[in-house]
Structures are given as C-alpha cells and as structure tokens.
Amino acid sequence: MSVFVSREISENEISIKSAFGYSTDLVVRIIRSGENPRFSVLIAHIDGLVDKDLVARSIIRPIGMKDTATIEMPPSPAYIYDDLRNRLLESSEVKEATRMADVLLHISSGDCAVIVEGVDSALICSVRSWMTRTPENPTTEPAIKGPKEGFTETIRVNTSLLRRRIRDPRLWIEETVVGEVSKTDIAIVYLKGIANEKVLQEVRERIGRVKVDSLQESGQLEELIEDAPWSLFATVLTTERPDKVAGSLFEGRVAILVDGSPTALVVPATFLQFLMATEDYYQRFTASWFIRLVRGVAFLVALALPSVYVAITTYHQEMLPTPLVLSIAAQREGVPFPAAIEALTMIFFLEVLLEGGVRLPTAVGSAISIVGALILGQAAVEAGLFSAAMVIIVALTAIASFTIPLFSLSNTVRILRIVLTIVSGFLGLFGVAAVLFGLFIHLAAMRSFGIPYFEPLAPVVLPDLKDAITRAPWWAMKQRPELIAHDNVVRIGDDQKPTPPRSPQKPSPAGTVGQQRSSQQKQQKGNASNPDEQQSSSDQRPSSLGPATQKERQPRSRRKSRR
Amino acid sequence: MSEAFRMHTTARKALLVALFVFMAACLSGCWDRREIEEIGFVAGLAIDFDSETDDIMVTVQIAKPFAIGRGAPGGGSVGERPFWTVQAQGKTVLDAVAQLTQKSPRPAVWAHNEMVVFGEAFARHGIGDALDFLTRHRESRLRVQPLVVRGFTAAYAAFTTESELNPIPSDALQNTARAAFSRLSITTMTNINEVLQILQTDGVEMLLPAFTLEPVSPEAGTFEGELKRESIAYTARFVGSAVFRQDKLVGFFDLQETRGRQWIVGSAGRAVVVVPHPQAPGQEVSLQVTTSSRKITFHDEGAGPSFRVAVDAAANLGDSDSHIDPLDPEIWTRLEHQLEAAIESEMQSALRKAQLEYSSDVFGFGEYLYRRHPEVWARLGPNWDQVFSTVAVETSVNAELAGPGLVFRGARVER
Numbered sequence: 001m002s003v004f005v006s007r008e009i010s011e012n013e014i015s016i017k018s019a020f021g022y023s024t025d026l027v028v029r030i031i032r033s034g035e036n037p038r039f040s041v042l043i044a045h046i047d048g049l050v051d052k053d054l055v056a057r058s059i060i061r062p063i064g065m066k067d068t069a070t071i072e073m074p075p076s077p078a079y080i081y082d083d084l085r086n087r088l089l090e091s092s093e094v095k096e097a098t099r100m101a102d103v104l105l106h107i108s109s110g111d112c113a114v115i116v117e118g119v120d121s122a123l124i125c126s127v128r129s130w131m132t133r134t135p136e137n138p139t140t141e142p143a144i145k146g147p148k149e150g151f152t153e154t155i156r157v158n159t160s161l162l163r164r165r166i167r168d169p170r171l172w173i174e175e176t177v178v179g180e181v182s183k184t185d186i187a188i189v190y191l192k193g194i195a196n197e198k199v200l201q202e203v204r205e206r207i208g209r210v211k212v213d214s215l216q217e218s219g220q221l222e223e224l225i226e227d228a229p230w231s232l233f234a235t236v237l238t239t240e241r242p243d244k245v246a247g248s249l250f251e252g253r254v255a256i257l258v259d260g261s262p263t264a265l266v267v268p269a270t271f272l273q274f275l276m277a278t279e280d281y282y283q284r285f286t287a288s289w290f291i292r293l294v295r296g297v298a299f300l301v302a303l304a305l306p307s308v309y310v311a312i313t314t315y316h317q318e319m320l321p322t323p324l325v326l327s328i329a330a331q332r333e334g335v336p337f338p339a340a341i342e343a344l345t346m347i348f349f350l351e352v353l354l355e356g357g358v359r360l361p362t363a364v365g366s367a368i369s370i371v372g373a374l375i376l377g378q379a380a381v382e383a384g385l386f387s388a389a390m391v392i393i394v395a396l397t398a399i400a401s402f403t404i405p406l407f408s409l410s411n412t413v414r415i416l417r418i419v420l421t422i423v424s425g426f427l428g429l430f431g432v433a434a435v436l437f438g439l440f441i442h443l444a445a446m447r448s449f450g451i452p453y454f455e456p457l458a459p460v461v462l463p464d465l466k467d468a469i470t471r472a473p474w475w476a477m478k479q480r481p482e483l484i485a486h487d488n489v490v491r492i493g494d495d496q497k498p499t500p501p502r503s504p505q506k507p508s509p510a511g512t513v514g515q516q517r518s519s520q521q522k523q524q525k526g527n528a529s530n531p532d533e534q535q536s537s538s539d540q541r542p543s544s545l546g547p548a549t550q551k552e553r554q555p556r557s558r559r560k561s562r563r
Numbered sequence: 564m565s566e567a568f569r570m571h572t573t574a575r576k577a578l579l580v581a582l583f584v585f586m587a588a589c590l591s592g593c594w595d596r597r598e599i600e601e602i603g604f605v606a607g608l609a610i611d612f613d614s615e616t617d618d619i620m621v622t623v624q625i626a627k628p629f630a631i632g633r634g635a636p637g638g639g640s641v642g643e644r645p646f647w648t649v650q651a652q653g654k655t656v657l658d659a660v661a662q663l664t665q666k667s668p669r670p671a672v673w674a675h676n677e678m679v680v681f682g683e684a685f686a687r688h689g690i691g692d693a694l695d696f697l698t699r700h701r702e703s704r705l706r707v708q709p710l711v712v713r714g715f716t717a718a719y720a721a722f723t724t725e726s727e728l729n730p731i732p733s734d735a736l737q738n739t740a741r742a743a744f745s746r747l748s749i750t751t752m753t754n755i756n757e758v759l760q761i762l763q764t765d766g767v768e769m770l771l772p773a774f775t776l777e778p779v780s781p782e783a784g785t786f787e788g789e790l791k792r793e794s795i796a797y798t799a800r801f802v803g804s805a806v807f808r809q810d811k812l813v814g815f816f817d818l819q820e821t822r823g824r825q826w827i828v829g830s831a832g833r834a835v836v837v838v839p840h841p842q843a844p845g846q847e848v849s850l851q852v853t854t855s856s857r858k859i860t861f862h863d864e865g866a867g868p869s870f871r872v873a874v875d876a877a878a879n880l881g882d883s884d885s886h887i888d889p890l891d892p893e894i895w896t897r898l899e900h901q902l903e904a905a906i907e908s909e910m911q912s913a914l915r916k917a918q919l920e921y922s923s924d925v926f927g928f929g930e931y932l933y934r935r936h937p938e939v940w941a942r943l944g945p946n947w948d949q950v951f952s953t954v955a956v957e958t959s960v961n962a963e964l965a966g967p968g969l970v971f972r973g974a975r976v977e978r
Contacts, residue, residue: 313599318674318702325604325675330628332600339598428595 005098009042009117012100016044016113019104026107033064039080040117044103049110051129058090059112059125077118084114085123093126105183132157138240140407143279150240155185155259161242162189166249170194176207178221178258182214185259186221191249194480194488199268199449203254218261227453228446232415234408235448237269244278252485254449268451268484271443272468274409275299285473292470295403302401302413306343307420307432309393314339315428331387340425342386346394347418349376354398451483463489473497600628603669605676606646607733608707609718610656610693612685618652619685619692621659622719623671624733625649631730645730648722656696673702678733679755680710681771682718686805686812694762694810697755705756708737709771711805713815716776716797723796724776736799740772743801748831749818750801762810766929766940766947770824773805773815806916808923808948816913823913826874826906827926827958829857835881838901841894846884850902850964852876859928861936868943869955870928872910876960878902880967889967903960910958922952 006012013028020026025047032040041063045055063084075083085094091112097103098121103113110128135157138150151158159173174188188203206225215221218238227235239245240262245255248266256265275295280288312319313328320328335342353372357365377395380386397417404410416439423431446453456464463479466472475496479489607624630645649666653659663671679697681690690709697703712718726735744752750772761769776797803821806814816824825831833853840846855876862869880887880898887894917925929947932940943950967973 314596317597317599317602317604317672318704322604322606322675322677325599326626326628326631329599329602329604329626330631332598333629335600338596425596 003100005100005103005115005120005122007118007120009040009115012042012115015100016104016107019100020107031060031063039075039077041084042115042117043112044107044115045112045127046107046110049108049130050112050127054091054127054129055112058127059114062088062090063114077116081116081119081121081123084116089114089123089125091125091127095124095126097122097124108183135161135242141239141241141244141278141405143241143277143282146279146282147241147243149242151242151257151262151264153260153262155187155257158242158257158262158264159187159189162246162249162255165242165246166191171249174204178207178210178212179215180211180213182216184215186215187257189245189249189255189257191252194250194252194485195254196252196484196486199252199451199484200254202449203256203267207256215258216260218256218258218263218265221256221258222265227448231442231446232412233271233443233446233453234274234412235267235269235446235453237266237273238263238406238408239266239278240264241278247278247281250491251480252488268447268449269453270448270451270455270481271453272457274406275404277405280471281474285471288471295405296469298400298403299413302397302404302410303416304420304432304436305397305400306347306393306417307424308429309390310339310343310421311424311428311432314425328387328389331389334384335387336385338425339390340421342390343394343421343425344418346386346390347397347421350394350398351414455481455483597670597672601669602672603647603667604628605671605673606731607678607680607722608676609680609682609721610685610690611682611718612688613652614684616652618654619656619659620650620652620717620719621656621663622648622650622722623660623663624722624731625667625669625671626675626731644725646722648719650719656693660696673700674704676703676707676733678708678710678737680712680718680721680736681812682712682716683714683812685718686711686807689810690807690812691762691810694755694758698759703755705754705759707755708740709753709755709758710736710740711771711773711812713773713775713802713805720776720797721774721799724799732799736774739799740774740801744772745832747818748822748825748834749803750821751804751825751830764930765944766924766931766933767927768809768923768925769807770816770821770925771805771807772801773803774799774801806921806923806925808921813921813923814916816916819909820913820916823906823909823911824917824925826855826876826910826960827857827859827872827913829855831855836878836902836905838898838905840883840885840887841897841901843885848883848887848898849881850878850898851881851968852878852902853965859931861932861939863936863939867955868939868950869957870931871957871959874906874910874958874960876902876906876962877965878962879965883973887967887973889971895964899962899964902962902964906960906962907958910960914956914958918952918954918956922948924948924951928954928956 002011002015006015009030013030016028017026026044027047028042028044030040030042032038043055043059043063065088085096095106097106097113103115103122103124106124107113110130112125112127114123114125116123132154133152135149135152137148141150149161151161163171168191170192172190172192176186176188177183178186186207188200188207190200203225207221210221210224212220212224222234222236222238223229225236237248245264245266249255253266253268256267258265276292277295280292283291313332317325332339337345349372353368353376356372357368360368377391381388381391401410401413401417404413416435420432420435423435427434440454444452444454444458452459455461456468461482464481464483466477467481471477475492475498478492480491482489603625605623606626609622609624611620611622613620625647627645627647649663651659651662651666653662660671679693681693685693694709697707698705710721712721721736722732724732724735726732726739729735729738740750741752743750751770753769753771758769758771761767776799778796779798803815803817804824805812806816822831822834831852833851834855835849835851837847837849840848855874857872857874860871860873862871880889887898889895914926917923924947928951929940929944932943
C-alpha cells in the first residue's frame with residue numbers, strides 16, 4: 001500500500017479496499033463521467049456512517065453533471081479537481097488529504113473521500129450522519145430543579161450542548177485524537193482568559209502522553225491522566241450534566257470530552273466538589289446551605305457509622321448512656337458473632353444487594369428489595385443471627401451513602417467503610433481515629449492538576465469557603481475559586497444583593513442609611529422617585545454590568561502587583 | 564548490580580515496616596475487646612458491715628438486659644426483675660468485690676454504676692475504704708451518688724425495694740432523692756467527687772442523703788442471692804441526711820434540720836413551709852418558697868468570734884385552710900414574719916444539733932474562714948472542732964411573700 005494518494009485511480013481503489021480488508025460496509029465507487037475526455041472519480045465511504053442521500057445529492061450528482069464537452073480546451077485532471085473542490089461539491093465542509101493514512105482515517109470517521117484520476121490528492125467531504133441518542137435526563141445525576149438534559153455518546157452533540165450554554169467565542173475547544181487504533185476524538189474545552197493556562201498546558205501534556213490502542217469511555221482516560229493513580233479518591237470530576245460542565249468552566253476549570261462517552265471529565269477537581277450536587281446552585285441558598293450540611297453529616301455517617309458502632313460497643317461501653325447500653329446489650333443477647341464480624345457480614349450483604357440491584361433489569365429490580373430488605377433483614381434478626389441494632393446501623397449507612405451525589409466518591413466510601421470497620425474491630429476508636437487521621441493527611445497531601453485537592457479547607461482559602469461545606473448566596477459569591485482561576489477571579493458585579501425599592505414618601509429615615517451607600521446607588525434612588533427617569537435608570541442597569549465584564553477580561557491590578 | 568541491590572533493600576525495608584505495622588495491629592488487637600452482651604453492667608452497689616465476722620459485705624446489682632427488653636416493668640407477677648443481685652464478703656471493699664467474680668459469669672463493669680448505698684453500721688465504722696475503692700477504680704465514675712440507710716436494716720435491702728414506676732431500684736432511689744432535693748430541699752445531693760473534695764478540705768464535713776427502709780410484709784428481710792418479684796420486702800423513704808465527721812457517721816438530721824442546713828449553706832431550692840394562719844387559730848397556711856439566697860459574715864470583736872447568716876427568701880401562697888385577703892397588708896406582713904420565724908427555727912435547730920450534739924461543721928464555716936479570713940483561720944483552724952461547737956451564729960431571715968399564686972381570691976372565700 002502506498003503512503004500517498006496515487007494518481008492511478010485503480011491503485012487507490014485497491015489500497016483502500018485492502019486497507020479495510022474488503023469489509024462489507026465499505027462502499028467504493030468509480031464514476032466515469034463527461035465527454036471528450038471522460039474522467040474518472042473514485043468515491044469511498046462507509047455505509048452507515050454517512051448520509052447516503054446527501055452523498056447522492058451533493059457529491060455524485062454534481063460529478064455526473066460536470067460536462068467537460070462544453071469546455072473548449074480539454075481540461076486537465078487538476079482543473080477538474082479544483083472545480084470540484086471550489087464549486088461543484090455541495091458539501092459544507094471539504095478538506096484535502098494527500099496521505100493515504102489520513103484518507104483512511106476520514107473514511108472510517110464517516111467522511112466521504114473523492115479522488116480524481118490523475119491527481120495525487122483526495123477531497124474529503126463531511127457527510128457524517130449516524131444513529132445518535134438525543135440528550136436525555138442524566139440518569140446518574142438527576143435534579144429536581146435544573147436542566148433535564150445530559151450528554152450523549154456523540155462528541156459533536158456534547159460540544160453543541162456546551163456552546164448553547166456559553167454563547168461567546170471565548171469558549172475554546174481543542175480537539176485531539178487518542179487511541180492508536182480506535183482514534184477516538186478528545187475535546188479539551190475551556191474558557192479562554194478564565195482557565196488557568198498552567199492547568200491547560202498540563203492537560204495537553206498528559207493527554208498527549210497517552211498511548212493506548214483504544215479508548216471506549218472517559219473513565220479509561222481518567223485513569224490514564226489522574227494525579228493519584230493508587231489513591232482511593234478520584235482526582236478527576238466526572239459528570240453527565242452540561243450545566244455542571246459549563247459552571248465548572250466559569251470557575252476556570254477545564255473539561256475533557258471523549259467521543260463515545262456520555263461522561264465529561266473536569267479538572268482540576270477538589271474533594272468537596274464530590275459532595276456538591278448541581279442542584280445546590282439552583283435551589284435558594286438557604287435550602288442549599290442546609291442540604292449541604294445534611295449531606296456532609298451523611299457522608300461521615302456513611303463512612304464511619306458501622307466502625308464507630310463496633311468500636312463503642314466492644315471497647316468503650318462507658319461512652320453510651322446507660323439505657324442505650326442496656327438496650328443494645330439486650331439486642332446482642334444470643335448473637336453468635338462478635339460485633340465486628342456481625343458488622344462486616346451485614347456490610348457484605350449490603351454490597352451484594354447493591355451490586356445485584358445494579359446488574360438486575362429494572363423489571364425484576366423490585367424483587368431485590370423484597371428479598372433483601374424484608375426476608376434477609378427481618379429473618380436474620382428473628383433467627384438471632386444479627387442484632388436489630390446492627391441492621392439499623394447498616395441500613396442507615398446505606399441510606400446515608402445514597403446522599404453522596406457522585407458515584408466515584410460513594411464507591412470510595414464503600415471501600416473505606418470496610419477498612420474502618422476491620423480496624424475498629426481490632427483497635428476500637430483509637431483505630432478509627434488513626435485511619436481517619438491518615439485519610440485526612442492523604443487528602444491534604446493530594447493535588448489535582450496542580451491544585452490542592454483539599455482546598456479550600458487545607459490550605460484555607462477564605463473566599464472559597466463561601467462555596468465549600470455550605471453555599472453563600474449568589475450575590476455574595478463574588479469570586480471564582482482563587483487557586484484555580486487566579487488571574488481572573490471577579491465574577492459578579494458590585495451591589496448584586498437585591499433590595500426592594502425605597503419608598504419616596506419617607507425620605508428622612510432612608511436618608512441616613514443612604515449616606516453610607518455609594519453615590520451611584522443614591523443617584524438611582526433619586527431617579528426612582530421620578531417616574532420619567534425611572535426608565536432611564538433601568539436602562540443603565542445592563543450597561544452597569546459592563547465594568548464587571550471588563551474586569552473579567554483584565555486581571556485586577558491589585559492582585560497582579562501582589563504576585 | 565549495586566543499583567538493583569539498593570532497590571532490593573528499600574523494597575525489603577518497606578515490606579518490613581508494613582509487616583511491623585500489621586503485626587502491631589494484630590498482636591495488640593482485640594486486647595480490650597469485651598462484647599457488650601458478655602459483661603455485667605453494675606447498676607448499684609450496697610456496702611454493709613458484718614459485725615459478727617468483722618467483714619465487709621458487698622452487694623452488687625447487675626443489669627439483666629434481656630429482661631429489660633421484655634417489658635418487665637408493670638409486667639405483673641410473671642415479670643422477671645431486670646437485674647441480678649449478688650453478694651460477697653471480704654476484708655476490704657475491693658477484696659469483697661473481687662470475691663464477686665467467683666459467682667458472676669459476666670465480669671462486672673462499673674462505668675454505668677450511679678449509686679452506692681452505705682449501711683448505718685458500715686457508715687459509723689467509716690466509709691473511707693469504700694470511697695477509696697470508688698475513686699481509685701478505673702471504671703467507676705466520680706458522679707456515683709452515695710446514700711445512707713438510716714436504721715439497722717442492711718443496705719442491701721435497698722435492692723429489695725421496687726418502685727412501680729421504675730423497675731431498677733438504684734434508678735428509682737436516685738430519682739426520688741433528686742426530687743426531694745430540688746422540690747423540697749429536705750435532702751442533699753452530692754456525688755463521690757464532691758465528697759472527696761470535702762474530705763480533703765479542712766473546716767467542712769459531709770452530709771449525705773439518708774433514707775429508711777420500711778417493711779411491707781411480715782416476712783420481710785429474706786434475701787436469697789437472686790431476687791424474685793415475691794421477695795420485694797421494703798419501700799424506701801427519704802428522711803433527711805446523714806451527718807459525718809471525717810468519714811465516720813455521727814448522726815442524722817431530720818427533714819427540718821436538713822432544710823435548715825440548706826438555708827445556711829445557700830443550696831436550698833424550692834420548699835414548702837407550713838405556718839399558722841394569722842387570723843384563724845388552729846388553721847394552717849402553706850407557703851411555697853421559690854428562691855432563697857444567703858449571706859455569711861464573720862465578726863471577731865468583743866465577745867469572741869461569731870458568724871452572721873442572713874437569708875433572703877421569696878415565697879408564694881400555696882394554699883390555706885381559711886380565707887386570706889391578699890389586699891390586707893397586715894396579713895401579708897404577718898405571714899412573712901411567720902415564714903421568717905419558721906425558716907429561722909429550722910436553721911437554729913440544725914445549728915444546735917451540729918454544734919452541740921455532733922460537733923460536725925456540715926455548714927462549712929471553717930472553710931469560709933479559710934477562704935475569706937485566712938489570718939483568723941490560722942489562729943482557729945488547728946482546733947476547729949472545738950471552736951465550731953462554741954462559735955456564735957446569729958441568724959436573720961428576710962422573707963418576701965411575692966404573690967397569691969395564680970388566682971386572687973381562691974377557693975376559701977369569707978362569707
């Protein structure tokens with residue numbers, strides 16, 4: 001097989017066909033057209049990846065209609081080639097390729113190759129069209145309040161979903177190909193001017209380093225580019241939600257889309273992000289504030305409750321109030337296993353139930369809950385194999401772990417829970433504390449693409465604490481995460497906290513307050529008293545956001561001078 | 564070669580460290596492990612003195628969790644008592660406690676014990692040994708509440724009582740003592756921690772709550788190791804407090820004397836005081852004291868050292884046998900005077916008994932001197948026991964009758 005496109009059309013035909021091993025879905029057609037002289041054109045594409053109608057209409061028909069007889073001088077092949085490229089091919093996107101490998105890549109990507117006899121270059125027309133899934137409600141991250149669309153398996157659809165959310169040319173998309181054989185499209189998406197250039201460079205380098213034969217899912221890429229490959233914690237955020245990716249871009253993060261995967265990767269990731277649901281940003285902040293606290297406590301419960309229970313009941317009985325200790329002792333009466341073994345067995349049952357629930361088709365899924373919850377749970381207690389308290393503890397743990405919004409973290413918690421329970425069976429609360437201590441050291445030591453993983457808790461970044469364990473109202477979150485977007489942190493204009501209009505009838509008490517306010521607001525308040533000028537004041541509002549957006553573009557001078 | 568060798572040794576070192584950590588966890592592991600259902604939670608401790616053998620007799624009540632779970636309280640005659648009582652004798656308290664191990668299949672855990680009952684004979688002998696055990700023991704808490712049985716009933720008989728409302732006697736006794744303390748001020752509340760501090764402080768003696776055990780059936784007092792419901796023999800009643808000198812019991816205060824001491828010490832809470840009706844002879848009025856405070860001053864001029872105790876008390880009208888007109892200032896003032904007199908007489912009787920009969924400074928006058936007038940304490944402290952018996956204590960009460968309660972005229976209307 002020759003390296004370049006040959007001038008001989010039959011040679012090209014053989015090259016392409018043999019490269020694909022005469023696969024049945026490869027369509028190669030040679031059209032002889034025109035009079036005086038006749039010229040030959042080879043058309044190659046893969047059935048199923050192209051819009052056949054479009055091929056017939058925009059490629060084959062123009063070639064057939066090319067009437068060389070009307071031209072006085074017999075046209076050269078190069079003339080025909082140029083004419084096809086510049087005028088005749090009715091395709092929105094026409095590229096050229098001279099290397100045979102590129103031609104083959106385009107054909108297998110769903111483009112149509114057009115090769116004119118006597119020209120050692122191929123025209124590539126984009127006529128891609130294949131079965132795609134429409135964006136559906138993201139199943140792994142459902143939201144009560146918020147957009148109901150999720151990424152699909154097609155990278156082009158996914159980038160379009162992002163474009164629709166950010167209508168600004170500063171949304172930049174860099175595409176590369178990863179996978180020696182699969183040749184999977186990878187898109188690095190970021191907001192130019194907000195994304196940290198160092199992080200971006202790191203992303204490019206790490207992706208460029210990847211050498212694999214194929215890439216089926218973004219999870220594979222995640223394992224190949226993450227910071228801590230041996231850690232139980234994921235240092236790359238994964239999401240199915242375009243709105244979450246868009247929000248992350250505005251925080252200065254970089255998204256990586258992988259063709260064929262409905263899951264986007266977002267870096268740098270911080271630990272607390274794994275405890276945040278997208279919905280937190282759409283609910284009113286009072287609700288989010290509370291729900292995030294609940295989720296934080298639930299995280300600790302999911303992680304440590306069985307181990308703390310085991311430790312206290314077998315080593316530190318004096319820590320419990322007397323009625324409780326007697327109640328637990330009464331339930332444990334006759335249970336044949338030590339509490340640690342009991343807990344581990346129950347946790348194993350729980351894991352089996354969860355895994356069974358995931359693997360089962362939904363139609364028989366409800367059987368799992370009946371068999372698992374009713375029969376196993378109740379019968380085990382009644383048979384005296386397990387204590388009711390342990391069933392309550394493990395059930396509570398399971399429910400608490402469902403509150404963790406991201407699956408990767410709840411998987412981590414599932415493993416750590418078992419580790420903690422084993423250690424607590426050996427060493428009691430001392431062991432639990434030791435493991436948790438080690439865990440915190442580990443979390444604080446990790447980095448994700450150069451950003452401390454436990455930020456803003458360690459190191460403490462005061463402004464970022466507004467969106468950490470709890471969430472501040474939107475009008476108070478004036479900054480992007482400082483360590484991530486450190487050149488461009490201001491995101492919200494001044495005085496965004498809404499206030500009701502002040503009554504013009506009572507100027508005197510308002511006057512004293514107004515003196516403390518900015519002169520601009522005072523002017524607006526004065527305008528509000530005059531109905532004619534009220535219009536103009538509301539006209540000023542959008543333009544007053546102008547300086548804020550300008551601030552976005554330029555780094556704040558104070559910040560610059562400090563560094 | 565050497566590079567490979569170095570790699571090899573670092574890998575071996577890492578492996579060794581990992582092995583050591585693993586072994587440390589495994590070898591020390593489970594060292595203290597006690598499954599919760601395999602230990603006996605001590606719910607109460609009674610200590611008696613056996614005068615025949617000169618031994619200390621320890622009775623321990625151990626909770627039976629499985630019986631609690633089955634709704635034993637109010638379960639009627641078939642109900643199983645939710646604890647097991649076991650007894651042992653020894654030369655010291657710890658000796659006797661150690662003997663318990665011979666009888667109990669579950670090791671005793673003292674962390675949840677909240678009460679210790681001393682028999683009168685043991686208390687007269689001195690409770691120091693028991694306090695020493697309870698404070699030195701790793702598991703026993705300092706909040707354990709000491710109680711004294713008045714009379715010659717054995718302390719362990721307290722475990723043969725049962726309250727209808729609370730199946731565990733130690734719990735019931737404690738709650739009753741707490742109510743008697745906070746609602747009537749007729750007993751004291753203390754714990755091992757406070758007792759320990761008092762014992763280590765000069766110029767103050769301890770006062771423990773005291774109760775009697777009254778037989779409910781003629782064949783009372785049978786005690787056969789394990790208690791069945793039929794063997795419930797006594798009811799407990801709080802009757803004031805036990806006065807100690809050092810760690811030895813010297814006598815008892817009755818209800819009024821105990822309250823008199825509480826007024827002086829300033830830890831009286833609420834109280835009910837009955838005074839004669841100011842207008843109707845033979846009729847009584849009860850006054851509900853709500854708050855009180857006291858101020859102690861020391862004077863050392865003229866006729867030797869003396870203390871002045873001034874008590875302020877506020878009360879409401881509780882009930883009356885006969886009509887009282889709340890708008891009549893004269894009646895109001897006379898009621899206040901009568902309340903003052905009643906409180907003062909309680910204080911005086913407590914002082915008389917403590918000074919003349921027991922010469923035990925349960926009021927902490929000596930400690931007051933030590934804190935406020937160290938120079939006087941330096942002079943009087945060395946033989947404070949004699950000084951206390953003779954020191955003059957002046958008392959004065961200022962009572963204020965705040966109101967007639969929730970209604971103005973009440974049920975007793977003059978016709």
